Each structure stands twice: as C-alpha cells, then as structure tokens.
Amino acid sequence: MVKIYLDPGHGGSDPGAQGNGLREKDLNLAIATQIRNMLVNEYEGVTVRMSRSNDRTLSLAQRTNDANTWGADFYLSIHINASGGTGFESYVYPKVGPPTTTYQTHIHNEVLKQVDLRDRGKKSANFHVLRETRMPAVLTENGFIDHPSDAAKLKRNDFITALARGHVNGLAKAFGLKRKAGPPPAVDPGTKPGPLYRVQIGAYKERTNANATANKAKNKGFQTYIFQQDNLYKVQIGAFSERKNAEELAERAKKAGFDAYINYS
Numbered sequence: 001m002v003k004i005y006l007d008p009g010h011g012g013s014d015p016g017a018q019g020n021g022l023r024e025k026d027l028n029l030a031i032a033t034q035i036r037n038m039l040v041n042e043y044e045g046v047t048v049r050m051s052r053s054n055d056r057t058l059s060l061a062q063r064t065n066d067a068n069t070w071g072a073d074f075y076l077s078i079h080i081n082a083s084g085g086t087g088f089e090s091y092v093y094p095k096v097g098p099p100t101t102t103y104q105t106h107i108h109n110e111v112l113k114q115v116d117l118r119d120r121g122k123k124s125a126n127f128h129v130l131r132e133t134r135m136p137a138v139l140t141e142n143g144f145i146d147h148p149s150d151a152a153k154l155k156r157n158d159f160i161t162a163l164a165r166g167h168v169n170g171l172a173k174a175f176g177l178k179r180k181a182g183p184p185p186a187v188d189p190g191t192k193p194g195p196l197y198r199v200q201i202g203a204y205k206e207r208t209n210a211n212a213t214a215n216k217a218k219n220k221g222f223q224t225y226i227f228q229q230d231n232l233y234k235v236q237i238g239a240f241s242e243r244k245n246a247e248e249l250a251e252r253a254k255k256a257g258f259d260a261y262i263n264y265s
Contacts, residue, residue, distance in 0.1 A: 002175045004039065006050045007129060008032035009079040012057025019146035021153075024080040025055065027154055030219075032078045035171075037221025040166075041252055042230065043177040060128040066229065068134045068176035073105065074175070075137035076167065077129045086147045087118030091139040093130040093246035099174075100136040107138055107170030114166035115159065117143055117150070140167070161218045180248075196239040197246035198233035201258040203232040210235050213258075220256045 009030035010016030016024030026077045029052070036048045049070055051063040065103075067075050081089070092100050101122075108122050120141075130137045142163050143150035153159045153236040171177065202213040207226075210233035222237045237253060240246045246262050253260035 002046045002110075002177065003071060003073045004046060004048050005030045005067040005070065005074065005135075006048060006172065007063050007067070007077040008050065008052060011055055013053050014057060016264065017080055017145045017226065019082060020148065020151035022145050022151055024145055026079045027142075027145070027160070029053075029055070029081050031159050031163050031167070034161055034221055035167050037179075038115045038164060038168040039171065041221045042179055044171065044180050046175075046177055050248055061132070064132040068132075069080045072133075072135050074171075075129065075133045075135055076107075076171075077127075077139040078135065078167075079139060079141050081141040081144045083144075084146070085120070085144050087120040088112060088115070088143060089120035089123055089141045090169075091125045091127060091130060091141070093124050093137065094124040094126060096124075096136075097242060100138070103136055103174040103246075104138045104168075104227040106174040107167055109165030110170035110173065111140065111163060113144075114169070115151075115153070116165055146241060151182050156213045157218060164221075188189055193203070196264070197243045198236055198263045199235055199238040199240075199246050199253065199260055200236050201253055201260050202235040204235075207233050207234060209233070211229045217256075217258065222256075223251065236249075 010025040032050060036050060039046050039048050050057055051066060055113060088111055090103050090104050103123055112119055127139055130139060143154055145151055145154065162180045201217060202210060204210045210226050213235045214226055217224050217237055227234055227236065238246065238249045250260040250262055
C-alpha cells in the first residue's frame with residue numbers, strides 16, 4: 001500500500017497569492033481534491049491523506065508533522081505561482097537524488113503533457129515542506145495567478161482537471177500504481193465495435209445541462225463523454241465489455257451523488 005500525502009498550500013486566513021479574481025488557496029484545494037478522487041477511484045493499493053480538505057488555517061509545521069506521523073511514502077505540495085512570470089515548475093530539496101528526483105521528473109513531465117503551460121523547469125529550493133518531511137517530497141507551481149493567460153486557464157474547470165490528471169499520471173508512473181478492474185475512462189460509442197455496458201449519469205434536452213453534470217463529475221474525478229442520441233444529450237462516464245466492471249463504476253458514481261444507470265447497446 002502506497003501512502004500519498006497531498007498538501008494544498010495555504011488556506012483559511014492565508015489566501016496565498018491572489019490575482020485576476022482568483023485566490024491561490026482555492027485553486028490548490030480544487031487541484032488536490034481531484035488528485036485524491038482520481039487516485040482513490042481509479043487505482044489499487046494507494047491510500048491518500050490531505051493536510052486539509054476544506055478552507056482552514058494550518059502552519060507549515062502542522063502539515064509536515066502530520067505527514068511524518070502518518071508515515072507517508074510521498075508528500076506532494078500543490079501551489080500556484082505569482083510575481084511576474086508564466087508556466088509550470090516543480091521543486092525538490094537541494095542536492096537530493098533518486099528516488100525523489102525520479103518522482104519529480106515523472107510528475108513534471110506528465111503535467112506538461114496534459115496542459116498548455118510553459119515549462120519553467122525542474123528546480124530545487126529550501127522550502128519547509130521539502131526540508132522537514134521524512135519522505136520524498138515534491139512541490140509544484142501550477143501557473144501564475146497574476147498572469148492574464150495563465151489565470152484565464154486556471155478559471156476553467158477542465159484545466160483544473162487536466163492539472164490533476166497530470167499529477168495522477170505522474171504518481172502512477174512513479175509508484176507503479178495498478179488500475180482497478182474496469183478503468184473508468186469514458187468511451188466514444190462509435191470507437192469500439194460490438195455492444196458495451198455504458199455507465200450514464202444523465203440525459204438532457206439542453207446541452208448546457210449535460211455540460212453542468214459532466215463538469216460536476218470531472219470535479220469528482222470521473223472522466224466524461226457527452227454524446228447525442230434520441231434527441232437527448234447523454235453524459236457517459238464509462239463503457240465496458242463486462243457488466244461487472246460497469247456495475248463497479250456505477251456504484252462509485254452513486255456514492256459520489258450521481259443517478260448512475262447502465263445501458264447495454
């Protein structure tokens with residue numbers, strides 16, 4: 001069992017960086033929450049703990065002490081940059097080597113595969129959360145809140161989801177995580193031959209309603225696909241050749257608050 005500690009930076013009375021109508025603490029929490037949901041929903045053998053799952057104030061020492069006491073295998077600190085720049089960068093403690101730098105490389109590269117941000121490079125710094133953790137630790141800076149182009153992207157739900165997906169893909173590579181049976185990626189009904197068990201969470205006359213449900217599902221770690229059929233816009237979160245895999249995904253969706261059902265076609 002791999003124990004991943006997620007630390008959304010700032011929170012509570014500490015908003016972090018601010019700009020363009022955004023607060024860093026909110027973005028950090030949104031990204032970290034999706035990382036947690038994706039890991040728990042999609043992978044076996046992984047346990048996730050978060051320094052905070054809501055808007056509360058924590059000192060740096062409280063965060064690292066909690067991770068150390070829990071016995072985490074890896075510490076991931078999520079931040080948004082500021083003060084004149086653009087792009088994505090990641091940090092480890094100075095002069096550390098593998099496996100920390102290997103983990104950094106996997107996460108760094110996978111994030112940049114998912115999002116259109118300038119690569120500012122893999123760096124090192126004497127940050128508290130990198131220095132005082134007893135396990136390998138990486139800190140990521142996911143765009144600049146005070147840069148108009150970066151901020152416009154950070155305002156989009158799909159961009160936040162893409163950032164989370166990049167981190168998750170990097171963690172999966174770093175720790176060799178195994179996907180649960182019946183992985184959840186949504187399948188375009190026209191891409192695979194033969195009948196499939198399709199997990200749907202909504203059917204709407206208006207596209208805007210389908211988009212709203214899809215965005216809600218994405219925010220909870222599900223991958224979605226919207227298609228039009230029978231004059232309805234249908235929101236699908238998975239398609240499988242075996243019914244048991246569809247049933248497992250539908251059950252997870254129901255626990256997440258969705259009215260999930262299975263169609264066979």
